[in-house]
Amino acid sequence: MSKISVDLALTNQVRRDQVELLYRQSPTAILGSLFAGSVLGYLHWLWWPEVSRTLIVSWLVAGVSCTMLRFATLAAFRRACATGDFDPALWVRVYAGTLAISASVWGCGAVAVVSSTDLLSQVVTVMFAVGLAGSAIPTYTAHRQITWLGMGLALSPMSLWLLFQPQPLQKVVGLACLIFLVTASLGARRLSAALVDAFRLTHELERANRLAEAAAMTDVLTGLSNRRAFLDHAEQMLRYAVRHHRPMCAVMMDIDWFKRVNDTYGHRVGDDVLTQVAEVLRTRVRGSDICGRIGGEEFAMLLPDASVQDACRLADEVRSHVEQLNFAVPDGRSFRITASFGVSVLRPWMGEDIGILLHSADEALYQAKAGGRNRVDVALPASP
Structure with a gap:
């Protein structure tokens, strides 16, 4: 303004x-x-x-x-x-x-x-x-x-x-x-x-x-919620889901080989990658979802009233759009990137807090990376 x-x-x-x-x-x-x-x-x-x-x-x-x-x-x-x-x-x-x-x-x-x-x-x-x-x-x-x-x-x-x-x-x-x-x-x-x-x-x-207050709760580079704001909103959303017995899923996302992008093309190009990936997330999530940058190249989404199938579908849509991004560098070259995703579902009978839910999604993310990257893996819920 x-x-x-x-x-x-x-x-x-x-x-x-x-x-x-x-x-x-x-x-x-x-x-x-x-x-x-x-x-x-x-x-x-x-x-x-x-x-x-x-x-x-x-x-x-x-x-x-x-x-x-x-x-x-x-x-x-x-x-x-x-x-x-x-x-x-x-x-x-x-x-x-x-x-x-x-x-x-x-x-x-x-x-x-x-x-x-x-x-x-x-x-x-x-x-x-x-x-x-x-x-x-x-x-x-x-x-x-x-x-x-x-x-x-x-x-x-x-x-x-x-x-x-x-x-x-x-x-x-x-x-x-x-x-x-x-x-x-x-x-x-x-x-x-x-x-x-x-x-x-x-x-x-x-x-x-x-x-x-907005600056304290916003990631300066991407405009998404920062880690603090994401966790604050996530805690409120989780309490609501548990109290009203509503389904909820968490999605963790990590850009594949991002360090290689910074080392090869410089941090300015790396920042451009983060900005465009954030824009993909912003345009794909629903209005009720929350999305944030919680680490260097790591992003997280919390999806209320979403099943595992819904979460996997959204994650795969984001993965496909990220894969189609094309980044040009000053010397005339261009490159593409991929991202890996981990999905977890809320298990209220286990007394999960937001930390456990995100940790479960993070484990699924590491499974996706170990399985070849550029894919979506799901942390299977334990039986009640």
Whole structure:
């Protein structure tokens, strides 16, 4: 995978993380704004009779409607997440739209219900607006534009209203609110950037760990499982076969006269031989089989749910394909190779472990070599 592709994948993952965190942190903020608005409306209902009761009720009804809309959006997002595939950009736009409606209702509604003659009403309302704006910072930090949107729509209506009031104190309070809005927005920007960097670093570390783990379990030259990975998988497969009484066979393979190839043509040609033999194995085994390079020129296969006949058939197919490989060398010559195979079958009544099973296949492999090479021999199972 190219660096550009990796960067694009990381960027997409970070965007998904941002959107998921944005929606995950929203319920408390939605309920908090509803509670704060209800308290503010109740206080104006009790203490400032000059404020229209109809206006207060209408404002609270609009706020409740916005709350229901935002929770419906959260439910739709969860359903989209359950499918495992969603467009982050689309859901950010949806979130921004519902937030803009809700914040506008609460912010503009605060201006509508505030008493234009009572300073205490104005102070209480400013505290409400500042609280809503401040709560946007920890709630919407995952996305700085959303944070700015929530803060601005919640606080700027009351701030601008105060700026155009006749008393100097009102103008000062309005100006202080705008200064708070600017400084809080700058802080939210830094916080959001730090969070995005943390998301990206997390995914980079996860990817590095996956690559390191894969490298530790993969043979560098052939791309097959190395000895450690093969034995780990083989142990798991054997336990399953024994527990569920399933047949299983092991196949050991060794390239004939491989040392002669290295001595005659060099290790680079020898590496090419190993690579092409590994490709033959990779294309012939089933998806449920495991295959690995467990030594210099020695390979092993473990075949679950396979009879001895199945294992011998597969081994002979691989043997035939290896025999047909043609290797060219720089001086214009070419050569072919052969391979020998040993097959063993699991004997659960003997309490076999993976080591015994592979050792039995290895003995059959030596029989094939002693019998002339380029053949498949079977280790006969003992009677129960």
